[in-house]
Amino acid sequence: GESVGLHLPTLSVQEGDNSIINCAYSNSASDYFIWYKQESGKGPQFIIDIRSNMDKRQGQRVTVLLNKTVKHLSLQIAATQPGDSAVYFCAESLGFNDYKLSFGAGTTVTVRA
Amino acid sequence: DAGVIQSPRHEVTEMGQEVTLRCKPISGHNSLFWYRQTMMRGLELLIYFNNNVPIDDSGMPEDRFSAKMPNASFSTLKIQPSEPRDSAVYFCASSPVAGGPITEQFFGPGTRLTVL
Numbered sequence: 001g002e003s004v005g006l007h008l009p010t011l012s013v014q015e016g017d018n019s020i021i022n023c024a025y026s027n028s029a030s031d032y033f034i035w036y037k038q039e040s041g042k043g044p045q046f047i048i049d050i051r052s053n054m055d056k057r058q059g060q061r062v063t064v065l066l067n068k069t070v071k072h073l074s075l076q077i078a079a080t081q082p083g084d085s086a087v088y089f090c091a092e093s094l095g096f097n098d099y100k101l102s103f104g105a106g107t108t109v110t111v112r113a
Numbered sequence: 114d115a116g117v118i119q120s121p122r123h124e125v126t127e128m129g130q131e132v133t134l135r136c137k138p139i140s141g142h143n144s145l146f147w148y149r150q151t152m153m154r155g156l157e158l159l160i161y162f163n164n165n166v167p168i169d170d171s172g173m174p175e176d177r178f179s180a181k182m183p184n185a186s187f188s189t190l191k192i193q194p195s196e197p198r199d200s201a202v203y204f205c206a207s208s209p210v211a212g213g214p215i216t217e218q219f220f221g222p223g224t225r226l227t228v229l
Contacts, residue, residue: 043222044156046218099161
């Protein structure tokens with residue numbers, strides 16, 4: 001399943017399939033990007049981050065891709081599981097040590113059994 | 114590790130009443146953040162403390178909002194008087210490094226505030 005920018009706030013994906021969540025950021029000066037996962041009734045939880053000098057970073061079952069040319073960020077989740085159902089936010093900041101995060105609107109991911 | 118603790122988890126009050134939200138950061142963390150989350154505006158930073166000192170309160174919406182951090186283990190966010198438009202989920206987050214990697218912001222479970 002794939003979401004497009006912030007205009008499609010929901011994504012339904014079959015369990016076991018790969019998910020792709022997209023985010024268009026606005027500030028070309030942003031240097032640092034983070035993906036957060038927020039489950040119902042909980043606070044946001046850090047998933048993975050990437051600095052602007054990289055275009056790809058991998059974690060456990062997750063990969064973040066950064067395309068600075070078009071100001072686009074994506075989060076790929078491999079073999080999506082029911083526990084991946086949540087709202088996913090991208091956040092940007094001007095620097096690695098900048099406490100000010102600007103959050104996107106979020107994409108709701110629902111995993112179908 | 115208990116994580117960031119917030120209380121109450123839910124608060125329902127009437128317009129005009131004073132509301133106090135509480136936060137206990139993770140022990141040893143010296144940065145603390147208050148955020149507000151609404152459907153319309155998403156997650157917004159209200160105020161940032163470092164070593165108990167308010168560093169940036171530019172996100173505080175108006176004078177009805179105030180925040181304090183009397184010691185390293187406790188912070189409050191107060192709204193007086195409260196208004197229906199203040200209804201939101203308020204998150205507290207803490208970070209172990211002063212001005213360091215913001216990846217280390219750990220969020221609490223939030224307080225859902227409803228002002229009638």
